[in-house]
Amino acid sequence: MLIVKKFGGTSVANKERIFNVANRCIEEYKKGNDVVVVLSAMGKYTDELITMAKDINEKPPKREMDMLFTIGEQMSVALMAMAMNKLGVPAVSLNAFQVAMHTTSAYGNARLKRIDTERIRRELESKKIVIVTGFQGINKFDDYTTLGRGGSDTTAVALAAALHADACEIYTDVDGVYTADPRKVPTARKLKEITYDEMLDLATLGAGVLHNRSVEMAKKYGVPLVVRSSLNNEEGTVVKEDVQVERMLISGVAVDKDADRIAVIGLKDEPGIAFKVFDTLAKKNINVDVILQSIGRDGTKDISFTVNDNDLDDAVAALEANKARLTFQKIEANKEVAKLSIVGAGMMSNPGVAAKMFETLYNENVNINMISTSEIRVTVLINEKDAERAMNAVHEAFGLSD
Ligand code: ADP
Ligand code: ASP
Ligand code: MG
Secondary structure, eight states: OOOEEOOOOOGGSSHHHHHHHHHHHHHHTTOOEEEEEOOOSSSTTHHHHHHHHEEEEOOOOOOHHHHHHHHHEEEEEEEEHHHHHHHTTOEEEOHHHHEEEESSOTTTSOOOEEEOOOHHHHHHHOOEEEEEEOOOOOOOOSSSOOTTTTTOOOOOOHHHHHOOEEEEEEEESSSSOBSSSSTOOOOOOOOOOOEHHHHHHHTTTTOSOOOHHHHHHHHTOOOOOOEEEESSOOOOOOESSSSSOOOOOOOOOEEEEEEEEEEEEEEEETTTTTHHHHHHHHTTOOOOSSEEEEOOTTTTTEEEEEGGGGGHHHHHHHHHHHHHHOSSSEEEEEEEEEEEEOOOGGGGGEEEEEEEHHHHHHHHTOOOOOEEEEEEEEEEEEHHHHGHHHHHHHHHHHTOOO
């Protein structure tokens, strides 16, 4: 069997944890399996690199940020290979260049396009454990890129797909995927199984336990994922196409505090305006999420939408630069908002789920700014200060609590 194992930052945060991971991988290797290990930077090292960079230049060039980021993962893989060597097992560390992990050119937010597997195969054939840097790639300019925060999960899934691995295991600092972030909702329960679609929505809407692109890729290539703890032997959560267990109405609740709201006020109420606003943002590669357009009055209308915190300044600048063409009077930006979402395939066949969520928020005296829904999700925009209280109340109302 070929097994891809990915370990996040907390799982390799210090010497003891590095040896813990080395031992777990060696155990697998000694069963006669081929083992490919994907690692993140140690502990909060990526955050520390950002602090260092911003101390030098508050708006560092994205290319140079990626150049800097790559050292975090490179440090982990080299130290892990040394640990395995110390334990008497042959291992080799490889970075994105050595493997050849080709990505799009967008620094800081690149997408994996193609992975050469030849070098990894060769190392596996010579009976080594292969340890690969997560999060990083290379682009057509032969520069380093990164896949976005949390991107090591995606590296692992992409490698599992490219190598046709038999299993892809994501080891982290919680026992699996829970009905809500167990650090914010103490009564959250671990899920035995969850579908790709539900997990994708949860990951996209703030459940940071998996990088959303890793779930997208796992679904696309049919890679079954297991999320489990690196610190114990609990079973974890299986993420797959369809689940066997009886489906609950709601599988999980997520909060995204990185959402900001932009209101474009006083736009001319005429055809093509929404296109021009969102085209301006798309050209800058800015993702827009929940959108609300007000009913026009006196020949004008307002359009509000959410963007990620990282994109707020660029979005406002792009709109302001086109003020005359876009015909708006002013822009209001609000950072103090959060998205609260409930996700569950069970809501497809059950009307009244949204109403129940709104009722719960009403009882908690939480005001709703914007609403967006899909077949398996309801998202509301609320004030950030209410986020945790609202999350716990909704979790309880849908019977998810322990
Ligand atoms: P790693 O460094 O291993 O990649 P992350 O910090 O990226 O770890 O992801 C694990 C964290 O995700 C957990 O510590 C937990 O606080 C958070 N989390 C958010 N939502 C959920 C959820 N629904 N289930 C489990 N963990 C969650
Ligand atoms: N080290 C990177 C980060 O902190 C990638 C990862 O951990 O997945 O975002
Ligand atoms: Mg992570």
